[in-house]
Amino acid sequence: MIGSRILVEMKGDNHLLEGELESVDDYLNLHMLDTVEVADGERLRALGSVVLRGNNIILIMPVE
Amino acid sequence: MIGSRILVEMKGDNHLLEGELESVDDYLNLHMLDTVEVADGERLRALGSVVLRGNNIILIMPVE
Amino acid sequence: MIGSRILVEMKGDNHLLEGELESVDDYLNLHMLDTVEVADGERLRALGSVVLRGNNIILIMPVE
Amino acid sequence: MIGSRILVEMKGDNHLLEGELESVDDYLNLHMLDTVEVADGERLRALGSVVLRGNNIILIMPVE
Amino acid sequence: MIGSRILVEMKGDNHLLEGELESVDDYLNLHMLDTVEVADGERLRALGSVVLRGNNIILIMPVE
Amino acid sequence: MIGSRILVEMKGDNHLLEGELESVDDYLNLHMLDTVEVADGERLRALGSVVLRGNNIILIMPVE
Numbered sequence: 001m002i003g004s005r006i007l008v009e010m011k012g013d014n015h016l017l018e019g020e021l022e023s024v025d026d027y028l029n030l031h032m033l034d035t036v037e038v039a040d041g042e043r044l045r046a047l048g049s050v051v052l053r054g055n056n057i058i059l060i061m062p063v064e
Numbered sequence: 065m066i067g068s069r070i071l072v073e074m075k076g077d078n079h080l081l082e083g084e085l086e087s088v089d090d091y092l093n094l095h096m097l098d099t100v101e102v103a104d105g106e107r108l109r110a111l112g113s114v115v116l117r118g119n120n121i122i123l124i125m126p127v128e
Numbered sequence: 129m130i131g132s133r134i135l136v137e138m139k140g141d142n143h144l145l146e147g148e149l150e151s152v153d154d155y156l157n158l159h160m161l162d163t164v165e166v167a168d169g170e171r172l173r174a175l176g177s178v179v180l181r182g183n184n185i186i187l188i189m190p191v192e
Numbered sequence: 193m194i195g196s197r198i199l200v201e202m203k204g205d206n207h208l209l210e211g212e213l214e215s216v217d218d219y220l221n222l223h224m225l226d227t228v229e230v231a232d233g234e235r236l237r238a239l240g241s242v243v244l245r246g247n248n249i250i251l252i253m254p255v256e
Numbered sequence: 257m258i259g260s261r262i263l264v265e266m267k268g269d270n271h272l273l274e275g276e277l278e279s280v281d282d283y284l285n286l287h288m289l290d291t292v293e294v295a296d297g298e299r300l301r302a303l304g305s306v307v308l309r310g311n312n313i314i315l316i317m318p319v320e
Numbered sequence: 321m322i323g324s325r326i327l328v329e330m331k332g333d334n335h336l337l338e339g340e341l342e343s344v345d346d347y348l349n350l351h352m353l354d355t356v357e358v359a360d361g362e363r364l365r366a367l368g369s370v371v372l373r374g375n376n377i378i379l380i381m382p383v384e
Contacts, residue, residue, distance in 0.1 A: 010378055011075065011120070011331065017379075028093065028117060029348065051380040053348060056331070058074055059081075060115040075139065075184070092157065092181060122138055123145075124179040139203065139248070156221065156245060186202055187209075188243040203267065203312070220285065220309060250266055251273075252307040267331065267376070284349065284373060314330055315337075316371040 001062060006030075007038070009058040015039075017052065018063055028054030065126060070094075071102070073122040079103070081116065082127060092118030129190060134158075135166070137186040143167075145180065146191060156182030193254060198222075199230070201250040207231075209244065210255060220246030257318060262286075263294070265314040271295075273308065274319055284310030321382060326350075327358070329378040335359075337372065338383060348374030 007018045008030065016039060019032030035047040071082045072094065080103060083096030094116040101108040135146045136158065144167060147160030158180040165172040199210045200222065208231060211224030227239040263274045264286065272295060275288030291303040327338045328350065336359060339352030355367040 027348075028091075047379075047381055049382060053374070053377045053379065054117070055119050055375050056378050057117045058120050059111075059117065061111055062113060092155075118181070119183050121181045122184050123175075123181065125175055126177060156219075182245070183247050185245045186248050187239075187245065189239055190241060220283075246309070247311050249309045250312050251303075251309065253303055254305060284347075310373070311375050313373045314376050315367075315373065317367055318369060 001060075005063040006032070007061045007063050008032070008052060009060075010052060011056045011058060017047070017050070018043075019047075019050065022049075025054075028057060030054070030057070030060075065124075069127040070096070071125045071127050072096070072116060073124075074116060075120045075122060081111070081114070082107075083111075083114065086113075089118075092121060094118070094121070094124075129188075133191040134160070135189045135191050136160070136180060137188075138180060139184045139186060145175070145178070146171075147175075147178065150177075153182075156185060158182070158185070158188075193252075197255040198224070199253045199255050200224070200244060201252075202244060203248045203250060209239070209242070210235075211239075211242070214241075217246075220249060222246070222249070222252075257316075261319040262288070263317045263319050264288070264308060265316075266308060267312045267314060273303070273306070274299075275303075275306065278305075281310075284313060286310070286313070286316075321380075325383040326352070327381045327383050328352070328372060329380075330372060331376045331378060337367070337370070338363075339367075339370065342369075345374075348377060350374070350377070350380075 001021050006021050009016055017035055018038050019035030022031040022033050024030055030052040033049055035050045037044040065085050070085050073080055081099055082102050083099030086095040086097050088094055097113055099111040099114045129149050134149050137144055145163055146166050147163030150159040150161050152158055161177055163175040163178045193213050198213050201208055209227055210230050211227030214223040214225050216222055222244040225241055227242045229236040257277050262277050265272055273291055274294050275291030278287040278289050280286055286308040289305050291306045293300040321341050326341050329336055337355055338358050339355030342351040342353050344350055350372040353369055355370045357364040
């Protein structure tokens with residue numbers, strides 16, 4: 001999935017994040033580029049480059 | 065259980081997910097196909113291919 | 129405790145589950161048979177065979 | 193602390209549990225005997241022998 | 257930081273705890289002495305000797 | 321990212337923390353200097369030197 005866009009549901013306040021998957025490590029920590037916060041199908045806020053902590057990820061889906 | 069349909073309760077907003085179990089790794093991370101979000105016995109939303117993070121799984125049940 | 133009935137409190141929506149302990153692994157993941165969801169001392173719902181994720185277990189008690 | 197009474201705060205619904213510490217493993221999973229649920233300094237309910245999952249423990253205090 | 261006073265934010269009901277750091281292990285479990293529960297800058301309750309579970313710590317700050 | 325300012329979203333009460341990243345260990349525990357609590361784009365409170373527990377981090381972003 002490296003290089004493709006994914007949607008990630010996290011625990012915490014920014015539940016849904018969509019971005020381009022740049023890299024993944026052994027703990028499923030994700031580095032995403034061009035990340036946007038998403039709610040109800042709308043793009044709320046651009047976050048840019050983010051690191052998501054693997055153990056607080058709920059689910060990961062490819063974005064078509 | 066690989067290849068059969070399972071119901072998974074997760075922490076977070078999409079509590080119940082039903083899908084076909086494609087693979088499992090050592091951390092109980094699940095790759096499911098043809099996944100649907102379920103609530104009160106109804107299918108809410110089709111999610112397709114998803115990866116569920118093992119440490120945020122509450123329970124797993126086979127679907128008959 | 130293998131083969132005996134136990135009561136398990138989980139994080140998440142199905143807080144109390146009672147079942148027959150079929151097996152346990154190193155991560156305290158539990159496989160239970162004939163599992164029922166319990167609330168206020170009453171049996172709410174039969175779940176059958178379930179796998180409970182070890183790190184989301186709060187406590188385990190034997191059922192007399 | 194083995195053999196002495198301790199008070200344990202857990203995540204989840206039964207926040208405070210007091211009991212005699214029977215054993216501890218490497219993951220800080222605790223086996224307690226004669227366990228009682230405590231709230232506002234009062235003993236609510238006797239639970240007997242319980243296993244508490246280490247990663248869902250918030251804090252442990254000796255009971256004088 | 258061993259021997260100095262620290263402020264620790266935990267998940268769960270006793271969010272802020274201040275005490276003297278007695279020891280730390282590899283999992284960041286903390287043993288603190290002379291611990292007090294703190295809220296809104298006030299000392300609520302003396303807890304004495306406590307063990308804090310590392311994975312439920314949010315943050316640690318030195319107290320000047 | 322060592323030496324640069326980052327924004328960290330945590331689980332718990334102090335959701336957003338901005339500071340200079342001093343060091344990171346294998347568990348993604350972060351030591352930050354000159355840390356401030358942030359809400360709605362405003363700086364709420366200066367916390368100084370803090371250690372953030374890696375498994376309770378939701379996401380990390382560089383601050384431009």
